[in-house]
Amino acid sequence: MELFFYAQVLLHCLGGGAGFLFDQQSESANRATHFLAVAAGAAGVVFSLAILLTGKPWIFELQGSLPVGPLRFVIDPFSAFFVLTISFLSFAASLFAVGYTREYQRKKNIALLGFFYHIFILAMLAVVTVQNAFYFLFFWELMSLASYFLVVFEHEKPEARSAGTLYLIMTHIGTAFIAAAFLLLYVHSGSFSFDAFRFAAATLSPAVKNAVFLAALIGFGTKAGVIPLHIWLPQAHPQAPSHVSALMSGVMIKTAIYAFLRFLFGFLGEPFAWWGHVVLALAILSTLLGILYALMENDLKRLLAFSSIENIGIILLGIGMALVFRVFHQPFNGGFALMAALFHVINHAAFKGLLFLGTGSVLHSAHTRQIENLGGLIRKMPWTAVCFLTGAMAISALPPLNGFVSEWLTFMALLLGFHGAGAGMPFFSPVLASLLGLAGALAATCFIKVFGISFLGKPRSEHAVQAREVSGSMKLGMGILAVSCLGLSLAAPQALKILAKIAGTLAGTDIPVETVTQRIFLISPLNSSLFSPLAVALVLLALLAVIMALPRIIFGKKLVRTGPSWDCGMPALSSRMQYTATGFSKPLRRIFSFLYQPTRRVELEDEGHEMLRTAQRFEARITHPVDEWVYRPLAALVSELSQKAKRIQTGHIQLYLSYIFITLILLLLFLGGHSS
Amino acid sequence: MNPVLLSFLQLLFLMILAPAISWFIKKMKAASQNRIGPKLAQVYADLWKLCRKDMVISETASWIFHAMPFVLFAATLAAASMVPILWNHSLFGFMGDAILFVYLLALGRFFIALAALDTGTTFGGMGSSREMTLSSIAEPALLLSFFALGFHARTLSLEGMTAHFANASSLQILFFTSLAFGSLLIVTIAESGRIPVDNPATHLELTMIHEAMILEYSGRYLALIEWGHQIKQLVFLTLLADFFFPWGIATTGGAAALGLSLVFYLAKVFGLAFVIGWIEIHSAKLRLFRAPDLLTVAFVLAILSLLGQLIIGRGV
Numbered sequence: 005m006e007l008f009f010y011a012q013v014l015l016h017c018l019g020g021g022a023g024f025l026f027d028q029q030s031e032s033a034n035r036a037t038h039f040l041a042v043a044a045g046a047a048g049v050v051f052s053l054a055i056l057l058t059g060k061p062w063i064f065e066l067q068g069s070l071p072v073g074p075l076r077f078v079i080d081p082f083s084a085f086f087v088l089t090i091s092f093l094s095f096a097a098s099l100f101a102v103g104y105t106r107e108y109q110r111k112k113n114i115a116l117l118g119f120f121y122h123i124f125i126l127a128m129l130a131v132v133t134v135q136n137a138f139y140f141l142f143f144w145e146l147m148s149l150a151s152y153f154l155v156v157f158e159h160e161k162p163e164a165r166s167a168g169t170l171y172l173i174m175t176h177i178g179t180a181f182i183a184a185a186f187l188l189l190y191v192h193s194g195s196f197s198f199d200a201f202r203f204a205a206a207t208l209s210p211a212v213k214n215a216v217f218l219a220a221l222i223g224f225g226t227k228a229g230v231i232p233l234h235i236w237l238p239q240a241h242p243q244a245p246s247h248v249s250a251l252m253s254g255v256m257i258k259t260a261i262y263a264f265l266r267f268l269f270g271f272l273g274e275p276f277a278w279w280g281h282v283v284l285a286l287a288i289l290s291t292l293l294g295i296l297y298a299l300m301e302n303d304l305k306r307l308l309a310f311s312s313i314e315n316i317g318i319i320l321l322g323i324g325m326a327l328v329f330r331v332f333h334q335p336f337n338g339g340f341a342l343m344a345a346l347f348h349v350i351n352h353a354a355f356k357g358l359l360f361l362g363t364g365s366v367l368h369s370a371h372t373r374q375i376e377n378l379g380g381l382i383r384k385m386p387w388t389a390v391c392f393l394t395g396a397m398a399i400s401a402l403p404p405l406n407g408f409v410s411e412w413l414t415f416m417a418l419l420l421g422f423h424g425a426g427a428g429m430p431f432f433s434p435v436l437a438s439l440l441g442l443a444g445a446l447a448a449t450c451f452i453k454v455f456g457i458s459f460l461g462k463p464r465s466e467h468a469v470q471a472r473e474v475s476g477s478m479k480l481g482m483g484i485l486a487v488s489c490l491g492l493s494l495a496a497p498q499a500l501k502i503l504a505k506i507a508g509t510l511a512g513t514d515i516p517v518e519t520v521t522q523r524i525f526l527i528s529p530l531n532s533s534l535f536s537p538l539a540v541a542l543v544l545l546a547l548l549a550v551i552m553a554l555p556r557i558i559f560g561k562k563l564v565r566t567g568p569s570w571d572c573g574m575p576a577l578s579s580r581m582q583y584t585a586t587g588f589s590k591p592l593r594r595i596f597s598f599l600y601q602p603t604r605r606v607e608l609e610d611e612g613h614e615m616l617r618t619a620q621r622f623e624a625r626i627t628h629p630v631d632e633w634v635y636r637p638l639a640a641l642v643s644e645l646s647q648k649a650k651r652i653q654t655g656h657i658q659l660y661l662s663y664i665f666i667t668l669i670l671l672l673l674f675l676g677g678h679s680s
Numbered sequence: 681m682n683p684v685l686l687s688f689l690q691l692l693f694l695m696i697l698a699p700a701i702s703w704f705i706k707k708m709k710a711a712s713q714n715r716i717g718p719k720l721a722q723v724y725a726d727l728w729k730l731c732r733k734d735m736v737i738s739e740t741a742s743w744i745f746h747a748m749p750f751v752l753f754a755a756t757l758a759a760a761s762m763v764p765i766l767w768n769h770s771l772f773g774f775m776g777d778a779i780l781f782v783y784l785l786a787l788g789r790f791f792i793a794l795a796a797l798d799t800g801t802t803f804g805g806m807g808s809s810r811e812m813t814l815s816s817i818a819e820p821a822l823l824l825s826f827f828a829l830g831f832h833a834r835t836l837s838l839e840g841m842t843a844h845f846a847n848a849s850s851l852q853i854l855f856f857t858s859l860a861f862g863s864l865l866i867v868t869i870a871e872s873g874r875i876p877v878d879n880p881a882t883h884l885e886l887t888m889i890h891e892a893m894i895l896e897y898s899g900r901y902l903a904l905i906e907w908g909h910q911i912k913q914l915v916f917l918t919l920l921a922d923f924f925f926p927w928g929i930a931t932t933g934g935a936a937a938l939g940l941s942l943v944f945y946l947a948k949v950f951g952l953a954f955v956i957g958w959i960e961i962h963s964a965k966l967r968l969f970r971a972p973d974l975l976t977v978a979f980v981l982a983i984l985s986l987l988g989q990l991i992i993g994r995g996v
Contacts (some may be wrong), residue, residue, distance in 0.1 A: 207837050304994035382742045402787045403780060415779050422831055431990055434831065434982065445819040448790055449812040456797030458809065462740055528777065533837040539775035548752035553901055555731060562900060563734040569896060570798045583805020591813040
């Protein structure tokens with residue numbers, strides 16, 4: 005078993021350097037680096053599955069003269085679950101990358117892309133396994149920096165550079181808060197090791213606890229893209245190469261979920277009720293605003309990034325409920341809510357990874373991410389279309405795919421609040437659940453727009469006409485994820501058996517497997533309702549077979565003629581007469597206009613008379629309230645303060661030296677006063 | 681009788697009865713307009729004739745267009761198979777609860793909205809956009825009214841909820857769930873594409889929603905869509921009957937109980953169809969951007985139903 009662990013680490017290390025052995029812009033570099041990533045991913049899947057199935061943690065320790073003690077990795081089932089998610093998605097994404105990276109051949113340094121790609125994956129793996137706050141921060145930073153370089157990989161584009169800068173700033177603000185949280189724990193426990201944190205958790209004072217909670221919430225919330233800390237996410241994720249976007253949206257943001265759970269259910273001891281309420285409030289805000297903004301987006305990758313915010317919200321709904329239940333000493337319910345959150349983590353990785361890879365295929369062959377310029381791709385790229393449709397159905401929570409299973413679990417987790425977990429919960433929990441239903445319905449609308457406008461109908465641009473199906477490795481990468489979307493749903497009872505143990509350990513209770521799943525059924529703790537994804541799939545399949553066969557038997561095969569679509573007697577429907585993505589989302593833009601505050605501007609140019617019009621320009625935009633009301637004033641404030649601070653910066657080095665001198669003296673005085 | 685066979689037969693019964701409900705509403709409307717209206721056999725003859733006809737299919741259409749009628753019908757039927765009709769068991773009730781029911785309908789809707797975009801016409805896109813917009817708002821209302829009822833019944837399984845209400849005392853039911861009834865009734869109107877949300881009898885681009893989506897369909901496919909739509913309408917009426925007028929539903933498979941249940945069931949669903957028809961006769965179709973207000977009313981009613989139960993307590 006440990007052989008696979010070493011194999012994974014070694015293959016990533018080799019893969020990072022492999023590209024440099026060849027011509028750095030060549031196909032060989034591409035193959036070397038990405039096939040090694042595929043192998044590493046496969047090794048990771050085997051290794052983590054072995055740990056999950058046996059339930060025995062595996063410890064790897066690097067002794068020696070290291071700065072803050074031994075480098076210790078503990079892969080317990082909880083970590084192994086995240087290792088599985090990361091490895092599985094990186095396996096599929098790397099396979100996809102073999103074909104996708106051909107785009108960059110002779111144009112970009114592929115060896116360098118591979119280098120950062122491997123570091124990125126390895127750092128994520130380290131983040132979810134390392135057991136020491138100091139090294140955690142090191143790997144966290146490594147992960148952020150590697151992903152920064154991947155975001156700005158196409159640095160010749162100005163939008164990639166500006167997105168990268170924003171990402172770098174936001175991620176460091178986040179890291180600062182995480183460091184603060186760890187330092188507070190360090191002061192209390194006197195050690196950087198996670199075990200010490202856990203050991204000292206019971207004796208934390210309420211004030212420190214609250215401070216650590218808030219710092220962790222802001223720090224990890226920034227990485228996870230929780231609204232209002234999300235602004236970097238829809239900018240940065242789309243700029244990276246598509247297989248990297250898949251990893252960033254599919255798993256990188258989940259590392260924050262991992263760490264947040266470690267804090268909440270390990271380092272912080274007993275939580276306070278308001279923590280749960282704050283998490284739930286942020287969760288529902290992210291869920292609704294995330295999908296509402298995704299709906300208005302016409303850039304495929306930005307749309308997917310916004311939808312990642314929605315899904316982080318759904319995961320946090322489970323975590324928030326788990327906190328509330330913990331406060332009210334309902335460990336079983338808490339464990340159930342965690343199970344829902346964890347299952348959504350891997351499900352979201354599967355379908356969001358799939359959608360990003362599908363978008364990558366579209367970008368690869370049609371060279372545009374704008375939905376409005378696509379159309380009719382289902383004929384040119386049938387394989388991509390089927391895979392993308394699977395992902396779209398899964399993310400819209402349609403049975404019998406995996407998205408529905410974890411949303412069903414989240415519904416159940418929320419509705420468990422029915423039976424009382426503090427004042428108001430019996431009322432708020434069903435309302436939150438119905439808002440989750442609203443988000444699900446909006447997600448369906450959103451992805452009908454995406455699939456319907458870009459894959460169906462007639463091509464809207466020359467790019468879409470020229471599109472061709474992608475190469476074998478890309479098809480395989482998407483195919484694996486598409487199958488996993490169905491597989492994770494059908495195998496949900498098996499998955500829950502594993503998750504029940506992990507969630508039980510976190511929630512500090514034992515969740516008997518037979519209380520959450522029996523044979524092919526998932527059991528709702530809400531009194532006897534059962535749900536079986538397998539039964540749903542079989543019933544749908546059987547009904548489909550009967551419905552397709554019966555009319556044919558009774559009425560025989562009928563003549564089918566093809567003709568043009570109904571054009572109201574006005575010949576030659578052109579592709580520009582089709583409904584547009586902007587038009588599709590118009591009714592919702594109007595209904596939620598209080599939120600979007602849409603504005604539009606029509607400019608008409610004419611030659612002296614309105615009949616002699618030469619040009620028309622139409623511009624419509626919507627407002628992003630968080631950007632508008634939080635970040636814009638904040639940026640203005642910062643630049644104003646900087647203007648004021650400019651006064652003490654004269655450019656004379658003597659003056660700067662004296663500043664340093666004065667600061668030192670003040671610090672010494674402070675320390676002197678402190679120690680006496 | 682064998683329970684599985686019985687459950688299967690009641691589903692078959694529902695499928696056969698569904699067009700008759702549509703006929704009943706048509707007939708009511710005709711009577712209110714001093715027309716004679718179609719005969720009962722006409723609705724069945726229409727479906728039969730459509731099934732025998734050849735089809736014309738748009739050359740822009742892909743396999744989605746061909747798959748949609750089957751997926752829609754299968755999803756609707758799967759949802760219908762979870763609902764207790766004549767006795768309080770259902771064929772596939774074991775596979776899930778009310779949430780699954782809602783999302784099975786969403787599966788059908790997903791495909792019908794996609795197929796509408798498949799032919800590349802403005803009509804399809806328009807219908808698709810409007811349908812998804814309205815259903816986005818109707819779906820949470822539907823879920824919340826299920827939650828409000830489930831809160832009372834302490835289960836979300838459709839069979840369990842039906843059994844609960846069948847055994848509860850009648851006053852209690854009226855008192856606690858009348859608000860949820862209003863909510864579910866509005867959702868029923870929206871889901872079955874009736875005035876004041878949608879107009880099933882129009883082909884004007886300004887007003888149509890459901891009809892716009894299926895404009896390109898003909899022959900056998902159209903028959904499946906129409907029939908599926910009628911089944912969905914009857915399923916919603918059956919749910920209303922199960923939860924709010926639970927009297928008379930058979931709890932055993934005996935012939936006498938089933939016979940009584942059949943009479944009660946027909947009275948209930950035709951009574952509810954009368955209400956739908958009455959609303960349709962007496963109101964005008966709402967403007968598209970007024971319809972969300974109506975659906976919001978459904979949402980608020982469900983919230984009130986829940987709040988009422990919480991304040992007064994469910995132990996009453």
